[in-house]
Amino acid sequence: xxxxxxxxxxxxxxxxxxxxxxxxxxxxxxxxxxxxxxxxxxxxxxxxxxxxxxxxxxxxxxxxxxxxxxxxxxxxxxxxxxxxxxxxxxxxxxxxxxxxxxxxxxxxxxxxxxxxxxxxxxxxxxxxxxxxxxxxxxxxxxxxxxxxxxxxxxxxxxxxxxxxxxxxxxxxxxxxxxxxxxxxxxxxxxxxxxxxxxxxxxxxxxxxxxxxxxxxxxxxxxxxxxxxxxxxxxxxxxxxxxxxxxxxxxxxxxxxxxxxxxxxxxxxxxxxxxxxxxxxxxxxxxxxxxxxxxxxxxxxxxxxxxxxxxxxxxxxxxxxxxxxxxxxxxxxxxxxxxxxxxxxxxxxxxxxxxxxxxxxxxxxxxxxxxxxxxxxxxxxxxxxxxxxxxxxxxx
Amino acid sequence: xxxxxxxxxxxxxxxxxxxxxxxxxxxxxxxxxxxxxxxxxxxxxxxxxxxxxxxxxxxxxxxxxxxxxxxxxxxxxxxxxxxxxxxxxxxxxxxxxxxxxxxxxxxx
Numbered sequence: 001x002x003x004x005x006x007x008x009x010x011x012x013x014x015x016x017x018x019x020x021x022x023x024x025x026x027x028x029x030x031x032x033x034x035x036x037x038x039x040x041x042x043x044x045x046x047x048x049x050x051x052x053x054x055x056x057x058x059x060x061x062x063x064x065x066x067x068x069x070x071x072x073x074x075x076x077x078x079x080x081x082x083x084x085x086x087x088x089x090x091x092x093x094x095x096x097x098x099x100x101x102x103x104x105x106x107x108x109x110x111x112x113x114x115x116x117x118x119x120x121x122x123x124x125x126x127x128x129x130x131x132x133x134x135x136x137x138x139x140x141x142x143x144x145x146x147x148x149x150x151x152x153x154x155x156x157x158x159x160x161x162x163x164x165x166x167x168x169x170x171x172x173x174x175x176x177x178x179x180x181x182x183x184x185x186x187x188x189x190x191x192x193x194x195x196x197x198x199x200x201x202x203x204x205x206x207x208x209x210x211x212x213x214x215x216x217x218x219x220x221x222x223x224x225x226x227x228x229x230x231x232x233x234x235x236x237x238x239x240x241x242x243x244x245x246x247x248x249x250x251x252x253x254x255x256x257x258x259x260x261x262x263x264x265x266x267x268x269x270x271x272x273x274x275x276x277x278x279x280x281x282x283x284x285x286x287x288x289x290x291x292x293x294x295x296x297x298x299x300x301x302x303x304x305x306x307x308x309x310x311x312x313x314x315x316x317x318x319x320x321x322x323x324x325x326x327x328x329x330x331x332x333x334x335x336x337x338x339x340x341x342x343x344x345x346x347x348x349x350x351x352x353x354x355x356x357x358x359x360x361x362x363x364x365x366x367x368x369x370x371x372x373x374x375x376x377x378x379x380x381x382x383x384x385x386x387x388x389x390x391x392x393x394x395x
Numbered sequence: 396x397x398x399x400x401x402x403x404x405x406x407x408x409x410x411x412x413x414x415x416x417x418x419x420x421x422x423x424x425x426x427x428x429x430x431x432x433x434x435x436x437x438x439x440x441x442x443x444x445x446x447x448x449x450x451x452x453x454x455x456x457x458x459x460x461x462x463x464x465x466x467x468x469x470x471x472x473x474x475x476x477x478x479x480x481x482x483x484x485x486x487x488x489x490x491x492x493x494x495x496x497x498x499x500x501x502x503x
Binding site for chain 1: 423424426427428430431432477478480481482484485486488489490491494495
């Protein structure tokens with residue numbers, strides 16, 4: 001088995017409140033830094049602290065967050081991530097990914113504790129991802145989270161829905177209060193809006209996730225999976241733009257389909273390898289393919305998001321999930337939102353791409369409302385829909 | 396579980412006795428590993444803690460596996476050993492006293 005590791009991403013420190021993150025205020029056409037947060041460290045005695053463990057796909061993340069009980073302000077104490085990257089042309093398999101998470105859990109946890117400079121006694125609860133995601137990696141991390149809970153004097157466990165983790169972290173970072181959420185990653189593609197204690201799914205993919213479509217196309221082109229296949233497609237696409245190749249556009253009501261587009265993109269890639277010319281005799285390369293694929297799938301996402309905004313009457317869009325770090329998607333969404341007199345909220349890769357801090361944050365929100373996951377029920381589930389979670393912490 | 400009476404249906408068996416430094420750690424391993432059920436109906440597992448001969452403390456984790464075929468047995472036991480190794484490493488490096496003593500290996 002080959003495990004290639006890129007330098008673990010480290011964020012945060014003891015005195016760090018929210019570091020500036022990308023926040024697009026598209027009405028003023030300026031990229032501004034984060035809203036001012038009160039720079040007060042929550043009271044050491046009174047603050048709530050959670051440790052979050054995430055491992056539903058190929059990222060292992062452990063983060064520690066503190067909530068001030070008076071001001072409600074959140075502080076990231078540490079947010080460490082380690083990514084399993086499979087070789088070019090291949091995807092990450094559950095067995096290898098689980099082995100990666102087991103191999104790196106202790107060192108990532110030690111780093112998270114050290115950066116946060118806290119002791120286990122100060123932690124209120126241990127949060128872990130219950131699902132959705134890949135079974136074996138989820139279970140590996142859950143076993144380690146249970147062991148921590150038991151070792152540290154039966155700390156309460158809080159099982160967290162991965163999608164809700166993304167949404168809550170996005171809201172906390174950007175300050176978007178009640179946005180339409182576009183959650184796009186390698187495993188999920190959903191348009192979500194909040195109503196009556198649930199995150200309701202307005203539209204979603206009918207087959208594969210948009211990130212899976214991009215990841216698999218990266219495999220067809222045999223481009224690197226490091227730091228992420230989607231990132232490398234984005235860089236190639238920036239060199240394209242000369243021609244837009246024809247690909248199917250598959251929006252069905254509020255839903256999308258991506259598998260047919262992937263099949264067509266793969267066909268075009270074979271044609272490129274063979275002749276390097278379109279049927280009209282025009283030369284094209286990988287950058288044109290990446291550009292055309294991105295433009296097509298992102299246009300679909302923007303369309304269903306716009307429809308959800310019109311339906312809900314919201315002017316805010318929050319983009320979360322790994323694909324949300326794509327600047328072209330943010331730009332296209334921004335153009336749409338601007339036309340509607342609204343704005344787009346997006347975070348950068350530290351919080352967009354799977355991480356432990358979002359699990360800690362969403363888990364702590366639930367913990368404060370009295371939610372606990374008893375040890376004997378702390379299993380994982382590959383299928384766990386966003387709207388199954390009762391959102392007690394919101395009005 | 397009725398492992399003993401299932402000899403005909405589940406002919407392949409393996410019992411592992413894993414010694415722990417203390418009964419507390421053995422019990423923690425039992426609880427952390429016992430939550431996830433065996434995924435295959437062709438394999439059954441029982442976990443318990445027992446005291447080593449001549450001792451009072453139940454510091455040994457006893458894992459009994461029975462399976463329909465040796466192949467199923469091997470797959471299940473391998474997976475269990477992977478999980479067990481993770482629990483042991485977490486216990487070794489992230490227990491409260493280890494962290495307090497600062498003996499934990501540095502992360503990089």
